[in-house]
Amino acid sequence: MILPIVQHPDPVLRQLCQPVFDVAALGGLINDMFDTMYDAPGRGLAAPQVGRPVRLFVMDTTWKEGERTPVVMINPEFLSRSPEMQRNEEGCLSIAKHPVWVKRPERIEVMWMDETGAQRRGAFEGIAAACVQHEMDHLDGVLILDYEETA
Template sequence: MAVLPILRWPDTRLKTICEPVNAGEDIGDLIADLFDTMYAAPGRGLAAPQVGVMKRLFVIDVSWKEAEPSPMVFVNPRIIETSERKSDAEEACLSIPGITTTINRPDWVVMVWTDAQGQEQAQRFDGTWARCAQHELDHLNGIVTLQHLDAPTRKAAESRYAVQP
């Protein structure tokens, strides 16, 4: 389909809580565009608000860079359970290019969502899959990685970002 421009922080749309996708809403072209854009970036996940569409939809494919592609579509996702144990790991964001930050997140999550065919799904995600799903869900709630940082760490990251081309 098309590779879309990715919004860059601090675009105000990245701070907006997205609206649900309505049942029967035609999102097929948007899903294709999200995958095209994500792979071209190249990223492991991309949320609709990152391309200016304020809908609760994201795509991920955590494994495509090292193994067989495993693309997944998440419509109106929500987390219903998380591990008590949390871990730190580095995260990057296509909307904040050039900046990697260490974020503390639950090690696993159970998520429910509707897939591209309109079927309800539920699955536990671990490791990188869990981290990626949480990162993209944050975008649907108007949250970027910088907002997970304490004030001094965020200020330092924003300073590095401000000098990026």
């Protein structure tokens, strides 16, 4: 099901999201978030963007080029961030038609739970790293607008 995407300045976008303790309680939210993200069309979507202030996001950084590589991250945490930085123009589904140049670490390592509740760990670089960081920002109430003056 396609969900409505919350738009800035809705206060849910600035909330610190709560951890997920029961993955099964998410029900169909994960599938609905993927449907919504692909329909939008975006590369990532965090739960607060659909009005749910929990530490969950979905992403797929390759689907626009043809191959789908969907990722679900529940309660993600950074393990490391590279000192090397990248600068990209980022858009946000909750801030329509307002891309912002953002500087972020080029490579990151993250630990999270997947949709089955299994612990996962992975390294990301380039656009995938930027996407993970963008979505993790949403879980902490941070928006690309907060980077406008610093990038």
